[in-house]
Amino acid sequence: MQNPISITAISSISPLGKNSDDIWNNYLNHSHCFTEKDGVLVATFPKELKADIEQLRQSNSKYKSLDNSVLYAIFASRQAIKSANWKSTDNFGINIGSSRGATALFEHYHEEFLLNKKAETLSSPTTTLGNISSWIAHDLQTKGPEISHSITCSTALHAMLNGIAWINSGMCDKFLVGGSEAPLTPFTIAQMQALKIYSRANSHPEQGEESLSPNQALNLNKTENTMILGEGAAMACLESGVTKNALAKIIGIGYATEILEHNASLSTDAICFQRSMAMAIGNKKPEDIDIIVTHTPGTIKGDQAEINAIQKIFCNKIPALTTNKWKIGHSLGASGLLSIEMAVMMLQHQQFISVPYLKTETPKRIKHILVNAVGFGGNAVSILLSK
Incomplete structure (x- = not known):
């Protein structure tokens, strides 16, 4: 790296919650966030957070047609910008990516197309990956560059690389980077199951065992694949050099x-x-x-x-x-x-x-x-x- 980069704010929404205190406290316990839905294990948001997302959807008539992946990103981005004390007039760029993008909307639109042999009006603009950063830029009223991309599961860290490159090039002072995913849809889960990597709902460890989580990540003694999908969005505010308000560099x-x-x-x-x-x-x-x-x-x-x-x-x-x-x-x-x-x-x-x-x-x-x-x-x- 040419110069160190400061992370001046970081914000997320996940099954752990939406604010740093709740997230940290949930990290300190040994409970997992998995529940069974329609016979499949998933990690979903707490009820309060789901209500917040629905409130965001209803707050603007334009937002009612957006996929959850976009709404999650808007919600987390607002929190990050507020924490970093950035203003819309600041010269900052946006790079938010997603692996799957608007999965729920795409599945809905495709189902309607098969039924009616006709695509709905907004089926194309609301399912593009560019949706995420474009809508964040609209929501935050920014005027800097906005980029969306998919590099599958390394998408968010590639966004971080892009932000660092833009800052070090001198083309931007600050960058909002991150990723958003709303993958808990039938077809997305079925794709993971087809690869035979998804955890089986009936393969939970028994109560009383030390390792209660059905996702045995980092357990090299497991005898079957145990991946489980979870929804979430996370954003980081990057600034050049070492700033006084840096959370980390x-x-x-x-x-x-x-x-x-x-x-x-x-x-x-x-x-x-x-x-x-x-x-x-x-x-x-x-x-x-x-x-x-x-x-x-x-x-x-x-x-x-x-x-x-x-x-x-x-x-x-x-x-x-x-x-x-x-x-x-x-x-x-x-x-x-x-x-x-x-x-x-x-x-x-x-x-x-x-x-x-x-x-x-x-x-x-x-x-x-x-x-x-x-x-x-x-x-x-x-x-x-x-x-």
């Missing part, structure tokens, strides 16, 4: 893509992660990294590949490992920024958030945290954060 970035071995899988040793982590760490020693927030979605091969990559890079000095997917599931394009938020909270509180079934040495002090994300096809990103 970005001191290293890494990215890599590997040649596909399979349409959806990483190589056995996750070559892309090895390259992205090495790039993000730079000249620092392995022992300088206190924690890694892993991508590990809860699949047997995916989790093991990332661990193999970590072992290759860190050898005998493995940092403390953690993840939030055992608790809130995989929010696809939003997951990377939710991991960033988790890392920032650990830096702020100087407290390690553990995984209940994973034995790892708790760091004595927390100064540097590495956050990983990867998407289908091996699009890996690693971000190094510091106090």
